[in-house]
Amino acid sequence: MLLTGQRPGEVTGAAIAELAEIDNDARARLEIPADRMKARRAHVVPLAPIALQIVREQLNRAFQGQDHVFPSHFAARGPIARHSMSQGLGRIIAGLQVTKDGDAEAVASLKANPPTPHDFRRTVATGLAALGVLREDRLAVLAHAQGDVHGLHYDKYERLKEKRAALEAWERHVSELIAPAPAAETVVKIGRRR
Numbered sequence: 001m002l003l004t005g006q007r008p009g010e011v012t013g014a015a016i017a018e019l020a021e022i023d024n025d026a027r028a029r030l031e032i033p034a035d036r037m038k039a040r041r042a043h044v045v046p047l048a049p050i051a052l053q054i055v056r057e058q059l060n061r062a063f064q065g066q067d068h069v070f071p072s073h074f075a076a077r078g079p080i081a082r083h084s085m086s087q088g089l090g091r092i093i094a095g096l097q098v099t100k101d102g103d104a105e106a107v108a109s110l111k112a113n114p115p116t117p118h119d120f121r122r123t124v125a126t127g128l129a130a131l132g133v134l135r136e137d138r139l140a141v142l143a144h145a146q147g148d149v150h151g152l153h154y155d156k157y158e159r160l161k162e163k164r165a166a167l168e169a170w171e172r173h174v175s176e177l178i179a180p181a182p183a184a185e186t187v188v189k190i191g192r193r194r
Contacts, residue, residue, distance in 0.1 A: 003051040003174065004051055004124075004167065005128075005167075005170075006032075006121070008085050009082045010032055012084070012085060013079045013082075014030055014032075014069040016059070016068065016069060018030055019055065019069070022059070025052065029045060031043075031045075032045065044160055048168045048171040049171060055069055068080075089117055127174075128141065128170055131173060136162075137166050138166065140159035
């Protein structure tokens with residue numbers, strides 16, 4: 001959800017049959033049918049490298065007869081329940097510990113006002129805006145329709161190329177937050193040793 005900006009049910013309900021070209025890093029995507037979308041319009045979600053890696057790992061762990069990318073361990077052949085994401089996120093937040101200076105305020109804030117899985121959509125939308133992604137491309141990533149006559153009736157372009165670029169930029173940003181690159185000083189020092 002954090003890497004794609006999709007709704008919890010759209011991610012947890014992802015069927016293996018909805019995956020397309022997952023062996024092609026530049027074209028891999030999730031094709032969500034209209035009946036699984038809130039707006040009842042089919043939606044194509046490009047799978048940027050980390051999201052694609054997660055999908056591939058799930059498929060490598062798949063058992064025979066599995067229909068969903070994220071299967072339930074309790075319901076035969078069904079997807080993981082949407083509320084399971086909320087419960088899992090709640091357990092993660094409850095277990096958060098302060099590990100370095102500056103984390104105490106963030107951890108306290110998360111525990112006092114825990115986010116929901118759906119809140120990741122807002123995080124993605126806000127993050128894409130901060131990265132300079134155009135509004136129309138952000139709307140396309142989130143499967144939000146343009147509200148004007150042009151967007152509703154005339155412009156049927158899927159924006160797949162723009163959505164892929166946006167999600168790849170977002171993944172790079174998330175990766176930097178999770179594992180920041182070494183400081184320039186460190187790189188220079190390492191380079192001088194050789």
